[in-house]
Amino acid sequence: xxxxxxxxxxxxxxxxxxxxxxxxxxxxxxxxxxxxxxxxxxxxxxxxxxxxxxxxxxxxxxxxxxxxxxxxxxxxxxxxxxxxxxxxxxxxxxxxxxxxxxxxxxxxxxxxxxxxxxxxxxxxxxxxxxxxxxxxxxxxxxxxxxxxxxxxxxxxxxxxxxxxxxxxxxxxxxxxxxxxxxxxxxxxxxxxxxxxxxxxxxxxxxxxxxxxxxxxxxxxxxxxxxxxxxxxxxxxxxxxxxxxxxxxxxxxxxxxxxxxx
Numbered sequence: 001x002x003x004x005x006x007x008x009x010x011x012x013x014x015x016x017x018x019x020x021x022x023x024x025x026x027x028x029x030x031x032x033x034x035x036x037x038x039x040x041x042x043x044x045x046x047x048x049x050x051x052x053x054x055x056x057x058x059x060x061x062x063x064x065x066x067x068x069x070x071x072x073x074x075x076x077x078x079x080x081x082x083x084x085x086x087x088x089x090x091x092x093x094x095x096x097x098x099x100x101x102x103x104x105x106x107x108x109x110x111x112x113x114x115x116x117x118x119x120x121x122x123x124x125x126x127x128x129x130x131x132x133x134x135x136x137x138x139x140x141x142x143x144x145x146x147x148x149x150x151x152x153x154x155x156x157x158x159x160x161x162x163x164x165x166x167x168x169x170x171x172x173x174x175x176x177x178x179x180x181x182x183x184x185x186x187x188x189x190x191x192x193x194x195x196x197x198x199x200x201x202x203x204x205x206x207x208x209x210x211x212x213x214x215x216x217x218x219x220x221x222x223x224x225x226x227x228x229x230x231x232x233x234x235x236x237x238x239x240x241x242x243x244x245x246x247x248x249x250x251x252x253x254x255x256x257x258x259x260x261x
Contacts, residue, residue: 019134020166022175023245024057027130029179030249034191035256042260046108046115046122053126060127073100073124074131077140078207080215085138085204097132098199101125105259129255133248135240136161138203139210146214150226163229164214168241171234182246194247195254202251206244213240 019027032053035043043053064070076096078085091099107113107121131137136145143149146160153163154171172178186194217236218227 019130019245019248020169021058022166022178023134023169024061024127024130025054025175026178026182026245027133027248027252028053028057028126030182030186030246031126031129031252031256033183034186034188034250034253036261039253039257039260043122043256046118048119056123057126057130059123060131073097074128075137075145076132076203077145078138078203078210080139080141080207080211085200085207087200097128097137098203101128101132101199101255104128105255109259125255126252129252130248132199132203133206133244133251134164135206135210135214135244136164138206139214141215149218151229152226153229157226160214160218160227164237164241168234168237169245172238172241178242178245182242182249186246186250191250191253194250195257197251202247205247209240209244213237 032040032043047053047056060070060074064074072095074097076085076090076098078090082089087098090096101124104121104124108118108125110118113121139145141149144161146164147162149160151158151160151163153167156167158167169178173181213236217233219230219233221227
């Protein structure tokens with residue numbers, strides 16, 4: 001099901017922060033469906049009985065303007081002309097999404113931490129695990145993660161980052177339809193398989209998607225000319241969007257299950 005032009009326009013004019021609210025909701029909803037009973041109970045205890053992970057999944061974006069120092073925490077710039085992650089090169093100040101996920105894990109499991117600090121830490125983790133599965137949060141071509149790449153997509157002007165945040169997802173279908181589709185494929189067995197690995201390995205996989213599809217499938221245009229993203233690009237990109245959301249959900253569940261035993 002494809003959305004109308006107004007819906008696409010709204011998606012492409014949202015701030016280019018990470019998956020849009022719909023994408024973050026999907027990651028959180030998928031993860032919630034694969035939590036162990038113990039982890040689910042502790043998430044409820046930390047967030048509050050009436051607060052779901054989906055409801056706070058975009059909190060880290062909502063407070064970003066008032067907490068400017070958190071901006072770099074949402075991504076890690078791995079150059080697309082490099083084959084692998086290099087933390088010394090790509091996160092020299094320890095101020096990137098991978099280090100922040102680990103730092104906030106320690107806060108969540110610290111019984112001495114204040115309840116509000118544990119809650120904030122958990123909200124950051126829910127968001128950041130989602131963020132790192134948007135390929136342009138682990139890929140860069142000297143263009144601010146695609147923010148400087150002007151595009152024409154679905155009849156609207158925007159940039160490459162916003163297309164991958166919300167533009168593509170907004171044309172695939174609404175959130176509930178997407179959740180039903182992704183849930184059908186994400187069995188417990190598959191979720192456990194996808195949940196294996198480290199945040200560094202997951203970042204490298206997102207980087208590969210950035211190399212091969214996000215940048216690799218871009219049309220060849222003259223420098224300074226907007227990229228016209230047509231049906232061919234969209235056909236190559238859609239499966240990546242779906243797979244990265246699925247991985248994000250499985251890996252958020254794995255992270256929380258391991259942390260909240």
